[in-house]
Amino acid sequence: MQNNVIVSCEHLMRSFTSKDMGINHVLREINLQLNQGDFVVLIGPSGCGKSTLLNIIAGFDKPTGGTVMVRGAPVRGPGPDKAMVFQDYALLPWLNARENVEIGLRLQGVGTRERRCIADEFLRLVGLGHAAERPVYKLSGGMQQRVSIARALALKPTVLLMDEPFGALDAFQRAIMHKELVQIWKTTNASIIFVTHSLEEALFLGNRVVAMTPGAVGLTGEISIDLPRPRDPMSLEFTALKRKLFDMITAHIPDRTETFVE
Template identity: 50%
Template sequence: MSTATTARIAVRDVSRHFTVGRERFTALDRVTLDIADNEFVTLVGPSGCGKTTLLNILAGLDHPTSGDALVGGEPVRGPGPGRGVIFQQYALFPWLTVRGNVEFGLRTAGVGRRERRERAEHFIRLVGLEQFADALPKTLSGGMKQRCAIARAYAVNPSILLMDEPFGALDALTRVRLQEQLLDTWNAERRTVVFVTHDVDEAVFLANRVIVMAARPGRVFATVDVDLPHPRTEQIRLSPEFAALRNRVWQAVHHQ
C-alpha cells in the first residue's frame, strides 16, 4: 500500500495477536486512526482494550501482526529519536542528578557541553524543577520524578511524545497539578502527543480529541472532539461544557 498521508501519525488496519498457551488473543483488531501534527490525543478505555499495545507499536517497541503504523508517512520499524516515550514508571537513572538525567539523551546524541547544558536548563525551568537541578532522584517526590522524565523527553526535541499513564501512580492533587503543567508545557513547546489513560476526566481535560477504545478485541469504539479553550484551568474542569464532554466519553466507555 502507499504510505502517502497528511497525518503526522497514521494507523492503518493494525491488528496484533498474541498466543497465550494454546489460545490466540487479539489485542488489536484492524485499528485505523489519524493524528494530526501538534494534536494532543488521549486514548481511554477498559483494561485489555489495547491502548498500551497500540502505544508500543507507535514507539517501535512492538510490531503489528498485520497493518501499518506510519509516522510522517513512513512505516515504524523500531524506536527513533523523533518519538519520546514516557512510562508510568519514572525510569530515571538513580546515580544522575535531575540535570544529568535531562542531559543524558543529549549527551548520547553528541550535543556539545554548552548547548547540552542550555537545553537542559531550559526544560528543567519549564517543568519547575530549577531548584532541584542538582538533586538525585531518591530525594524527589513521585510528581517531581515524573516532571524530570517529561523534561528529559522534551530535551531531545522529539516531534512526538508517547505517554503511557504517566500520572497513574500519583495522588489526586499531584495528578491534577501535573496535568495542568503538562498542558502549559505543550502550549509552550508544541508536540504531537498520544496519551494513554484509564481516567475519563484526565482524558477530557488534556485532549484535543479523545479516542475511546473497546476491548475483546481492542478497537476504536468512539471519537470525541474536545473544543474546550486553553489554558485549561480548574474553572474549565468545573464547567458545564466539561461535564457534557465527560459524560459523552464516560457513556462510550460504560456502554461496553
C-alpha cells in the same frame, strides 16, 4: 499524505499467541491519525490494548498486521523522534536531574556544553530550573515525572507518547501536572498521544479523546473537545461530556463500572 500528519496507523493488528490461552486479538483494524499539534488522549478499560498501541507507535513492539508511520516513514524501531514518558518515570536514581535529562542527548552524540544547555532549558520549562543538581531519588513523585517529561522533550521528538504518566501521583499533584502539561503543550506545540483510564483526565487534557474497548474491532469512538482552557471539571459542559464518553465506552463492555479509576 498531508504534511501535518505526524502518526498514521492503518489497519493495525496485534495478537499474542500462547499455549494455554490460544490467540488473543488485542488490536484489530486500528486506524488512527495524529496531526501536528494534536493532543490525542487514548482512553479505555484495563487490558483494551492502550499500551500495546503506544508501544507499537514507539517502535518497542511490532504489529502483526497493518502499518504505522511517523511523518510518512514506516516505524522500524525505537528512536528519539518518538519519546515515551512512562508511569514509573524510568529515571536513573543515582544521577541528578540534569544528568537524567542529558541521557538521550548523550546517546545522540550531543557535546557536553550543548547537552547541559539543552537539559537546563527543559528543566526550566518543567519548573525544575532550581533542582538540576539534586539526585532524583530525593525528588517527589511529581518532580521526578517532570524530569522524565523534560528528558523526553529535550530530544525534540516528532511525537510525545505518554503512558499513564500521572497514574502514581496523588490527586493534588496530578491536578498541578495537568495544568503544567497543557502549558507545555501550548508552549512547545508538541504532538501528544496520552494514555489514561480516567475520564476526567482525558477530558481535561485532550483536544481529541479516542475510546477503545477490549476485544473490539476498530476504535470505539472519538470526541473532539473544544471547551475553553483551563477546563473546569465541575462545569455542566464538562460533566455532560464525561457522561457521553462513559456511555460510549461502557456500551461495549459487560460491566459498566468495574474498570474505571474515577
